[in-house]
Amino acid sequence: MVTISDIAKKLGITPSTVSRALSGSPRVKNSTREAVERMAEQLGYERNEAASSLRRGKINAVGIVVPRINRAFFSNVIGGAESVLDEHGYSVIICQSHEKIEDEVKALKMLRSNRVAGVLISHAIPSENGNHILENIDPNAVLVQFDRVFSDLPGPRIVSENYKGAYEGTRHLIENGYRRIGNIAGYLSSEAYVQRLQGYKQALLDMGMEVDEEIIFYDSIVRETGYQAGKLAIERGCDAVYSAGDYSALGVIDAVREAGLRIPDEFGIVGTANEQFTGLMTPSLSSMAQHPYEMGRRAAQAFLTSLKPGAHVGEVSVPMELIIRESSSRNHIGIL
Amino acid sequence: MVTISDIAKKLGITPSTVSRALSGSPRVKNSTREAVERMAEQLGYERNEAASSLRRGKINAVGIVVPRINRAFFSNVIGGAESVLDEHGYSVIICQSHEKIEDEVKALKMLRSNRVAGVLISHAIPSENGNHILENIDPNAVLVQFDRVFSDLPGPRIVSENYKGAYEGTRHLIENGYRRIGNIAGYLSSEAYVQRLQGYKQALLDMGMEVDEEIIFYDSIVRETGYQAGKLAIERGCDAVYSAGDYSALGVIDAVREAGLRIPDEFGIVGTANEQFTGLMTPSLSSMAQHPYEMGRRAAQAFLTSLKPGAHVGEVSVPMELIIRESSSRNHIGIL
């Protein structure tokens, strides 16, 4: 392996100058810089990151901590973050919390042990606050939270526009002529779901409709609970459902089919998250898309910005987008 | 940050001993080791990975290079690898090639610059051989290939049992009474697809049926080409199709529906890869599952084994598994 000393010797200068030339210091003659760069290229020099990290006390890497990497949402966030960080010379170290606080702590310790420059994290479900994060994160690392965030932790927070998304999804149903719209709200322990519920309610109110707790279902957002909620919604006279998740929306479709109602003519459905399957099923499922890749990019950008002295990034909103598919599109039959 | 010197001072011994104690050297008294461990715990010591890496000339990390991290297959492989590596104290650095040789080379250089202990890679589509990998990988790193592999490269190769999988998928259709089974074979530039085609053919032969090139379709395995192939297959008298991909199987379903045929009574379909949507659609799609998570685990294990002097790992096969769903299950009507 070739080092800066090798380059220095070949050129009859000292390692310090080579180091300066290579790291773009202004205190070096242009001709020297060029000579150094040429020689580095020629010898196939590559900086030893470990040595550099040791000397500087931190590594050109950021850790990303997510519950599970093999979930589409998170792997897309990582992909987005990687695309930005890569451009700026940062490696990405990934860690999974498996939705366990214990593993989250372990990951933070490992990242601290590596002196990473930043930590991008979306916390595990059981967390009730960010104390364990504060206690275990490298105090010199920049903390960026995304999607699942605690507002009492310092640093940037990148979140979806949940309120606005749910609002638009609900309004879309109303505008398509549906008149009694249920809601699958999810557990309200997460801020995101609280906001979605509020968006749903406000849309109803703004469009002159009433909020009826009878047809709001608080439960996990998996297919089975969606199915149960769907049955009740139909029983209670709904002709549409806005669901805070796609899997629960899928369950609603099961229930609607079972009841022999036609989608979208007799029953409309909008889900949330725009999971891949929503576009592949028949009928395809309308959904409020989150943009995880973009969220990852913004998280990475927030990290980079935070590195600059004096810079401060607060909460960053990532727009959601209504993807209209078959399950809610009866406007073509002119009902409105 | 507390260092081994801090521990040494507190204990009135030297850093060398602390280092030995912490790294589990046998040449240290038990009582000393325990004292060191207690003190390390108490002071909240964590090894500086950069210093350790510099001294040892390599880092406790492996790089994983995949075309895209946000593809279910690859993110699951990464998840599996991470689960094993994490247990052994290795970090995972992820890199995406975006299916470009250029980015692959860039990733390998970055990993070499970091002196990673191993590289787990699934190569980009345009690669025709492994030369650019050999030229750019850290010669001291263990190379492990998975899924998309070049047999002329050294080191372990982890692959799916493509031949056997396709064989079983095809046999399953035959056993369910389908009598003219088409095949969507995919591009044969990849070894995996060649093997799947062979499995399909051999299954037909073994079950006393003929191979008819008229109903074998060589093309990309996306939904649209699946649809086109499906139309031709129906035209040419098929009552079933085995597809080397799930998306193309989805296209076949489109074609079958358009032709007004009932699934699975009048037409059977088996796909490959067991993408998430296959279990969520109606009718659900039977598919030959790959086990990416397991593949990742085995790749990581192969890396760990290869570290041991003298050890040699060659090709490792990961079983595929037939997931029988609605699109091929007419055995209950007793046609066979």
Next chain:
DNA sequence: TTGTATGCGTTATCAC
């Protein structure tokens, strides 16, 4: 603009 000197924290080699 360049050179000199030093140290980052760890581990390996040698001596005792």
Next chain:
DNA sequence: GTGATAACGCATACAA
């Protein structure tokens, strides 16, 4: 079984 010493490759404070 432990200690002393050196070195990994780089980046910086200081001197020139």
